Amino acid sequence: xxxxxxxxxxxxxxxxxxxxxxxxxxxxxxxxxxxxxxxxxxxxxxxxxxxxxxxxxxxxxxxxxxxxxxxxxxxxxxxxxxxxxxxxxxxxxxxxxxxxxxxxxxxxxxxxxxxxxxxxxxxxxxxxxxxxxxxxxxxxxxxxxxxxxxxxxxxxxxxxxxxxxxxxxxxxxxxxxxxxxxxxxxxxxxxxxxxxxxxxxxxxxxxxxxxxxxxxxxxxxxxxxxxxxxxxxxxxxxxxxxxxxxxxxxxxxxxxxxxxxxxxxxxxxxxxxxxxxxxxxxxxxxxxxxxxxxxxxxxxxxxxxxxxxxxxxxxxxxxxxxxxxxxxxxxxxxxxxxxxxxxxxxxxxxxxxxxxxxxxxxx
Amino acid sequence: xxxxxxxxxxxxxxxxxxxxxxxxxxxxxxxxxxxxxxxxxxxxxxxxxxxxxxxxxxxxxxxxxxxxxxxxxxxxxxxxxxxxxxxxxxxxxxxxxxxxxxxxxxxxxxxxxxxxxxxxxxxxxxxxxxxxxxxxxxxxxxxxxxxxxxxxxxxxxxxxxxxxxxxxxxxxxxxxxxxxxxxxxxxxxxxxxxxxxxxxxxxxxxxxxxxxxxxxxxxxxx
Numbered sequence: 390x391x392x393x394x395x396x397x398x399x400x401x402x403x404x405x406x407x408x409x410x411x412x413x414x415x416x417x418x419x420x421x422x423x424x425x426x427x428x429x430x431x432x433x434x435x436x437x438x439x440x441x442x443x444x445x446x447x448x449x450x451x452x453x454x455x456x457x458x459x460x461x462x463x464x465x466x467x468x469x470x471x472x473x474x475x476x477x478x479x480x481x482x483x484x485x486x487x488x489x490x491x492x493x494x495x496x497x498x499x500x501x502x503x504x505x506x507x508x509x510x511x512x513x514x515x516x517x518x519x520x521x522x523x524x525x526x527x528x529x530x531x532x533x534x535x536x537x538x539x540x541x542x543x544x545x546x547x548x549x550x551x552x553x554x555x556x557x558x559x560x561x562x563x564x565x566x567x568x569x570x571x572x573x574x575x576x577x578x579x580x581x582x583x584x585x586x587x588x589x590x591x592x593x594x595x596x597x598x599x600x601x602x603x604x605x606x607x608x609x610x611x612x613x614x615x616x617x618x619x620x621x622x623x624x625x626x627x628x629x630x631x632x633x634x635x636x637x638x639x640x641x642x643x644x645x646x647x648x649x650x651x652x653x654x655x656x657x658x659x660x661x662x663x664x665x666x667x668x669x670x671x672x673x674x675x676x677x678x679x680x681x682x683x684x685x686x687x688x689x690x691x692x693x694x695x696x697x698x699x700x701x702x703x704x705x706x707x708x709x710x711x712x713x714x715x716x717x718x719x720x721x722x723x724x725x726x727x728x729x730x731x732x733x734x735x736x737x738x739x740x741x742x743x744x745x746x747x748x749x750x751x752x
Numbered sequence: 753x754x755x756x757x758x759x760x761x762x763x764x765x766x767x768x769x770x771x772x773x774x775x776x777x778x779x780x781x782x783x784x785x786x787x788x789x790x791x792x793x794x795x796x797x798x799x800x801x802x803x804x805x806x807x808x809x810x811x812x813x814x815x816x817x818x819x820x821x822x823x824x825x826x827x828x829x830x831x832x833x834x835x836x837x838x839x840x841x842x843x844x845x846x847x848x849x850x851x852x853x854x855x856x857x858x859x860x861x862x863x864x865x866x867x868x869x870x871x872x873x874x875x876x877x878x879x880x881x882x883x884x885x886x887x888x889x890x891x892x893x894x895x896x897x898x899x900x901x902x903x904x905x906x907x908x909x910x911x912x913x914x915x916x917x918x919x920x921x922x923x924x925x926x927x928x929x930x931x932x933x934x935x936x937x938x939x940x941x942x943x944x945x946x947x948x949x950x951x952x953x954x955x956x957x958x959x960x961x962x963x964x965x966x967x968x969x970x971x972x973x974x
Contacts, residue, residue, distance in 0.1 A: 443969075476974070479920065531826065534902075570904035571934055575943035611876050611945045645825070647948040649855050653825045680784070687822050687951045688801055688810045690851065691792040696785055724787025731969075 424459040425746040431518040431739070438734040450475045452517055452536075454485070458748060465491045468505075470516070474536075485516075485539055499546035501560075506539045508546070508558040509585050509603035511621040511639050513537040519750065521637060521663055523717050523739045526677040527697055528641050528657025532617060534569040540581055556601075559584040564607050567615070579608035587621075589752065595627035598636075599752050612648035617641060623752065628665075635663040635673070654682040663705075674702045677721070684725075695725040713741040805834070805964030809953075816853060818953045823848055823967045825950050828900040831966030832913060835956075836891050837863045843956040847899045848906075848947030853955070855948040857899055857906060869893055871931065875906055878944035882931045886912050892962065895930065898970050905944050908933040909972055919972035934974070 431452040437444035456470040470486040488503025508514055512529050517536045525535065542562025549555040564581035566574035587601030605617040624636035640658035647653075657680070663673030677699035684693045701719035716738055723731040795801060801808050801820075808820035823829050835843055842862040849856025860872040869884045887893050898919075900907035910931035911917050918928020921935055933941045952966060 443973075531902075566904045568904065569902055571907070572903075572905040572942055574904045575945065609945055610943065611948070613946070613948060647850075647855065649850055649948060651850065651948070653950075655825065678785075681825060684822055684825070684950070686792045686820075687818055687851070688808060688820055689792060689795055689799070691790075691794075693792050693822065694784065694787055694790045696787040726792055727787065727789030 422459055424457065425748075427456040427458075427747045428744040429454045429456075429516075429518045429747075430742050432741075433523060434738045436736045438736060439732055441732045442735050443733055444735040444737075450480075454516065454518065456486075456748075461489065464493050465489050468503075497548040497550065501544040501546075502542075504539060504541040505544065506537050507562065507581070507583055507605070508544055508560060509583050509605055509617075510619050510641070511601070511623055511637060514751065518741050518743075521635060522661060522673065522675060522701065522703060523715055523737050524701075524719065526657070526659035526675065527679040527699055527721065528639070528659060528677065531655065531657065531679065532568075532641055532643050538568060540564065540566065542581070553588055553590075556587045556589075557584070558587075564609075567607055567609075575610040577607055577609050578612055579606065579614075581605065581607040592626075595629075596625055597752070598622065598624040614646040616644045625752065631665050631668055632663070632671075633665045635661070637661045637663075652683065656680050656682060659699075669706060669708050671705045671707070672703065673705070674700070676700050693725055694727075695723065697721065697723040697731075710747070711743045713739070715739040715741070802958075804954075804958045805961040807964045807966075809958075812853065812953070815957070816953065816955045817958060818851060818853065818951060819964065819966075821952060821967050823899075823901070823950045823952070826902050826946070828898065828902050828907075828970035828973075829967035830969060830971045831897045831899070831952065832895075832963065832968075833897065834892065834894040834913065834961075834963035835861070836960040836962065837861050837869055837893055838957075838960065839863045841957060841960070843954060843960060845897075845952070845954045847897070847952050848901045848949050849951055849953065850949040851951055853951070853953045856951075857901075857908065857947045859897065861893060871910065873908060873931075873933070875944045875947060878941055880931075880933065880941050882910070884930055886930060894963075896971065898972050899947075900970060900972075900974070901947050904946070905941065906933070906947055907974065909974070911971070917971050919974040 432448060433451045434448045435444035436446055452472050452474055454470060454472040458466065458468040461467045467489050468486055471482065471484050473480050473482045484504065486505045488501050488505045490499060490501040492499045494500060506513055512520060512525060513533055540562035542560055544558060544560035547557045549557055560583055562581045564577035567581060583603065583605040585601050585603040587599055589597055589599045591597040601621045603619040607615045619639060619641040621639045622636065625632055626634040638660040641656065643655045645653045657678060659675055659677040661673060661675040663671050665671045679697040681695055684695055685691060686693055699719065699721035701717050703715055703717040705713055705715045707713045718736050720734045722729055801810055804817055809817040812818055831847065833845060837843055842860050845859045846853040847857040857875045862870045864870045867889045869887045871882045871884060873880045894913040896911045896913050898909040908931065909919055909929055911929050916928040918926055920926065921932060923929035923932050924935055
């Protein structure tokens, strides 16, 4: 009952905010403030092919997001994004991002304060409907939950003026929750703290490669220590406004030390390649891998040899930057001690649309 | 232009080196990359196991047993528990616990007055209780338990075996589940955190265990 009330209050708050924005006396008045509104819809249909598939086999409104952003004054910008997700046939509204930022206070620096998706890795820095594929790879789903990790805190970005330009991002957030949560969480012993160092290598004015290294740490209320280290690589080759080739890859290592001094370790990665066929179409494929390095047989305490692999092939039709239709065939399987323990083959259809403005994407 | 060509060849050299390193890593770790059988389930000659409820088990003490099956760290799994509960003889089950059955989710089934069954759940200092009317007057309890240890606060669902398998927050009121910890997420179960282990087991009279299954794929993705 309490949870329902909270949801209704959140929804009422968001609708009120939107109405207030729209009820200003004239459209011109709104234009004068620089307020931009963007609404995006993400619809997915998954069809299982094998009996072990966990595909929903129904059209799901995976995400409906509203984003409002504008300059607040000559120093600050403001962003609000809220999303509705289909969770178990229930529409769950939640605030994703609400932050103020400024690039005008400290030279070569950006400050961000509020709630936001943490600035680590590649996928975690993008909203789900902006991903170049439909479903996140296993490493992202396992380490960062279905969409990504967002939290409330402070983030600082610095462009280091060396010969090879380096971008440093560092932040600290409350850490009450990390990953998937339906509860308020609890005060951690060490808040979530993270950093990312990246560099961009331009090949020409239309193509280049960005490489980044990320770190995240947190100690929860029970004393369990979490450490994440990742490497992300993104390369693009453009011809005019069309992306002819996209390479996107991330590798992550996760270490957890429990309060009882037991360490567990997991690693995972994905490599995604996409080739533009023309102005409006592209094909892509992805390979994923994941391994639990510390899983042991309960009775013998010997290490279990386990590995998970995934692959997907996709075709995307995008008549403009505001709409996409994507068809994907994917296959994931898990092997442990010579046996296939899980196997999921599915066909997915995704529809994405954006109404209104949309902020510029990072590289 | 010449600078760009220089950069491109530098990047190409880096790319080739990375590919070579990855290939060497793959060749060295071939076995680790195929999930082949390594005999991890082979017990040493001096280790005796027994079968409890159809599951291989290791006796930790006269009444405590570690059960075969390792959960995914930070994962979600389903377990089936079919057992008898006698008066003054509670059955205690552990999930996502250490190999000594500590620091995990504990579920204690007790026979209370009126021949009803009471479940007491506890994790990291948080607790919750539920009287199960479904098994009032019955000798045998047959339940399925979903333990979602991939949530910030562990999410627990309990159903009668055979269903229904509702997982909404109000599933208890809707009579589609026996217990849902998220009904109390902001009250008694708030802030329990995650269970720290990956093993399961029980404490009690093994003769009262009729059937055990797990860890299987979670029935709910709530």
